[in-house]
Amino acid sequence: MNKSKTVKRLTVRRFVILALLILITIGLWHIGLLDVAQWSLAAGRLREFSCGLFPPQLNSLPTLAGAMIETVEIAFLGTMLGFFAALPIAFLASTIFSGTAVAYAVRLMIGAVRTVPSILWGIIFVVAFGLGPAAGTIGVAFYTLGYLGKLYYEVFEGVDAEVLEAVRGVGCSRLQLMLYAVLPESANAILSQLLFMFEYNIRASAIMGFVGAGGIGYYLLGYVQMLQYRNLLTALLLTFVVVMAVDCLSRKLRTAILPANPITS
Amino acid sequence: MLKTAGLDTHAANLYNPCLIARDVWFSYDGHTHILKGINLMVERGIMTMILGRSGSGKTTLLRLLKGLLHPQKGSVEVRFSAAGRIPDRIIAYVPQHLGLVRNLTAVENVLIGCLSSIGTIRSILRAFPKTAIEEAQEILRELGLSHKMDEPVSALSGGQRQRVAIARALMLKPEMILADEFVSQLDPVTTREMFVIMHRFTKRGVGFLMTTHETDLVADYADRIVIMKEGVITYEGQQGGLSEPEMIELLG
Ligand SMILES: Nc1ncnc2c1ncn2[C@@H]1O[C@H](COP(=O)(O)OP(=O)(O)OP(=O)(O)O)[C@@H](O)[C@H]1O
Ligand SMILES: [Mg+2]
Numbered sequence: 001m002n003k004s005k006t007v008k009r010l011t012v013r014r015f016v017i018l019a020l021l022i023l024i025t026i027g028l029w030h031i032g033l034l035d036v037a038q039w040s041l042a043a044g045r046l047r048e049f050s051c052g053l054f055p056p057q058l059n060s061l062p063t064l065a066g067a068m069i070e071t072v073e074i075a076f077l078g079t080m081l082g083f084f085a086a087l088p089i090a091f092l093a094s095t096i097f098s099g100t101a102v103a104y105a106v107r108l109m110i111g112a113v114r115t116v117p118s119i120l121w122g123i124i125f126v127v128a129f130g131l132g133p134a135a136g137t138i139g140v141a142f143y144t145l146g147y148l149g150k151l152y153y154e155v156f157e158g159v160d161a162e163v164l165e166a167v168r169g170v171g172c173s174r175l176q177l178m179l180y181a182v183l184p185e186s187a188n189a190i191l192s193q194l195l196f197m198f199e200y201n202i203r204a205s206a207i208m209g210f211v212g213a214g215g216i217g218y219y220l221l222g223y224v225q226m227l228q229y230r231n232l233l234t235a236l237l238l239t240f241v242v243v244m245a246v247d248c249l250s251r252k253l254r255t256a257i258l259p260a261n262p263i264t265s
Numbered sequence: 266m267l268k269t270a271g272l273d274t275h276a277a278n279l280y281n282p283c284l285i286a287r288d289v290w291f292s293y294d295g296h297t298h299i300l301k302g303i304n305l306m307v308e309r310g311i312m313t314m315i316l317g318r319s320g321s322g323k324t325t326l327l328r329l330l331k332g333l334l335h336p337q338k339g340s341v342e343v344r345f346s347a348a349g350r351i352p353d354r355i356i357a358y359v360p361q362h363l364g365l366v367r368n369l370t371a372v373e374n375v376l377i378g379c380l381s382s383i384g385t386i387r388s389i390l391r392a393f394p395k396t397a398i399e400e401a402q403e404i405l406r407e408l409g410l411s412h413k414m415d416e417p418v419s420a421l422s423g424g425q426r427q428r429v430a431i432a433r434a435l436m437l438k439p440e441m442i443l444a445d446e447f448v449s450q451l452d453p454v455t456t457r458e459m460f461v462i463m464h465r466f467t468k469r470g471v472g473f474l475m476t477t478h479e480t481d482l483v484a485d486y487a488d489r490i491v492i493m494k495e496g497v498i499t500y501e502g503q504q505g506g507l508s509e510p511e512m513i514e515l516l517g
Contacts, residue, residue: 165333166364166430170437171353172380176388180377184368 049229056237057230064219064235068242071215074136075205079198081137082144089145090152096164096182097156097174107153114146118204122213133214140201140208151193155186191257195250202246206239282306282344283441283472284330284356289339291322291329299325301496302339309440309472312463314483316476317493318516323476324361326493327443330474331358353381357434359444363426367419371410371429374418375401378436404432408462424455431462441472448475448482460486480512492516 028034091097093106116124121139129135159182167181183190209217216239223232284307291300299322307313307330317323328334330341332352343352357378365374379397380388387393405414408428418426427447434442448456463473467488477483483490483504490507492500492515500507500515507515 160362160364162360162362162364163366164364165328166358166360166433167366167377167380169331169333169353169358170378170380170433171351172377173385173388175385176380179388180369180373180380181366184366187368 052227052229053233055230056233057228058234060219060231060234061238064216064238067209067216067219068238070133071205071208071217071239072202072242072246074133074140074208074213074215075198075201078137078140078205079144079194079201081141083148083194083197085141085145086148086152089149090156091178093149093153094156094178094182096159097178103153107150110146110149110153113142114150116142116146118143118201119207119211122208123211126212131212131214136205136208136213136215139213140205143204144197144201148193148197152186152190155189155193156182159185188257192254195254199247199250202243206243281309283309284474285342285344286326286330287340287342289326289329289336289341291325291334291336293325299496300329300336303496303498305491305498305501307441307472307474308489310467310470311488312460312467312473312475312486313489313491314475314477314487315491315493316478316480316483316512316516318478321493322496323493324445327358327445327474327476331356331443333358351381354437355440357437357439357442359430359434359442359447361445361449363430365418365426365429365433368417370415370417371405371421371425371432372398372401372414374429375405375432375436378433401432401436404435405429408432424451424458427451427455427459428462431459435466435471439471441474442466444473444475446476446478449477449479456482478516480509480516483512484509 025034032038089106089110093103093110095103097103098106118139121142122136123139125135125138125142129138156178163181163185164177167177172180205215205217206220207217209215209219210221212218216235219235220232220239223229223235284305286303286305289300289303289305290298292298303326305326315323315326325334329336332341343355345355366377369377376393376397378401379393383393383397402411402414405411405428408431410425410428410432413421413425418429421429431442431444434444448459451459464486467473487504490500490502490504490512491498492512494515494517499517
């Protein structure tokens with residue numbers, strides 16, 4: 001009885017793996033990636049392209065530095081705006097603060113916001129605000145709202161029930177419960193996810209310029225289209241350095257926060 | 266001879282009941298009864314201990330008395346000592362793991378005890394009245410925590426946290442403090458210290474209702490004993506009315 005169950009499970013697993021392999025092969029064929037000629041052609045073009053990248057053209061650096069600062073601005077302001085909008089919305093989406101009906105309605109709305117990629121928000125706000133960093137900032141803010149909103153209400157739902165019970169027991173209001181129990185208990189997670197979001201948003205802001213929503217992306221796309229590969233390399237290197245620096249800083253801050261995590265105490 | 270629990274038996278002896286449970290039945294899932302017809306009066310000014318084995322329903326009973334749960338049958342009554350008091354502030358509740366907000370400091374945790382008396386704007390701005398802050402500090406000082414007031418609770422020892430939890434309860438100016446397994450994780454010396462502190466407040470008229478499964482605690486510190494077994498009160502009486510073997514037998 002036991003043995004046949006094990007055998008059955010193994011057979012199922014084998015079948016799943018086989019099916020997956022078939023699916024992948026069909027997909028690759030359909031996309032055209034099984035064509036060997038395609039691959040050698042691509043490799044040749046890539047070689048040509050990477051030769052054109054060197055040496056980086058440093059004349060464009062001042063312009064690019066300005067654009068990069070704009071990118072960081074878009075990321076920072078967008079993250080902040082999204083964060084301050086996400087907190088009250090996550091309050092509303094948590095069953096600790098709201099009734100179940102309201103909480104689930106708000107969650108549905110947060111989910112809808114999250115389905116739109118940040119670059120699409122960028123396009124929407126270019127339509128609204130015109131070309132420039134304002135559109136990018138609001139775009140990043142909306143994307144941040146969708147993500148942090150969800151992460152935060154999930155953190156809130158996980159707050160120790162005893163803490164909630166003890167604080168509720170003093171006869172406080174629901175807002176007071178959020179401010180004096182739920183927020184402080186979630187503080188570490190809130191900060192660490194905010195920093196993580198900022199890291200992510202730096203990358204998102206770097207390509208906002210593709211759709212004219214400000215920052216370095218405008219130049220990245222422009223140099224590709226005008227075949228100015230040496231300028232492109234400068235822009236890529238600058239982006240790389242800034243992204244790495246922000247990541248490094250943010251990771252340091254996050255590890256500084258985490259040891260005080262209440263989960264361990 | 267052992268007396269069995271019942272309102273009639275003891276009502277005459279109680280001079281100052283604060284909480285009265287009448288034929289309380291409770292079930293979490295709608296069919297298994299966790300509490301089966303609990304009758305209990307809890308007095309101010311003394312230390313009452315509920316003794317019972319794990320799963321006998323002690324925590325459930327405390328939460329019902331606090332009003333965090335509601336009985337399916339029967340009732341819980343809070344007896345006001347004076348008109349106009351809020352029941353939430355008459356009965357303070359300290360859960361088993363204390364329920365302190367770990368990222369807030371000791372004094373901030375104590376200030377949580379006065380949230381019900383400050384408005385929305387003040388609570389958003391964290392602008393507590395000066396008198397409230399002084400009161401919180403005074404309570405912590407009295408409990409011997411003057412040097413730890415501004416430390417986050419996460420940096421305090423078990424015994425210090427215990428005091429912060431009592432301080433938060435005292436901030437309500439309660440008439441009764443319900444404390445679940447309050448000293449179970451403390452060493453004997455710290456336990457004694459905690460009881461000395463609590464004794465000081467029972468003398469001022471505050472009642473304590475504490476759960477435990479340690480018979481020696483009951484023998485040393487309780488004024489009144491309630492024994493619970495499988496959701497039923499099997500004994501209720503003054504401290505000293507039972508020998509330890511008798512207690513153990515009643516616990517089952
Ligand atoms: N939230 C809950 N949902 C469902 N059943 C519960 C819940 N809390 C407790 N119970 C059940 O109720 C019974 C009594 O639990 P309770 O926590 O009141 O016991 P206790 O006397 O406090 O035990 P302990 O000494 O272990 O703390 C147990 O059988 C438990 O499984
Ligand atoms: Mg318990």
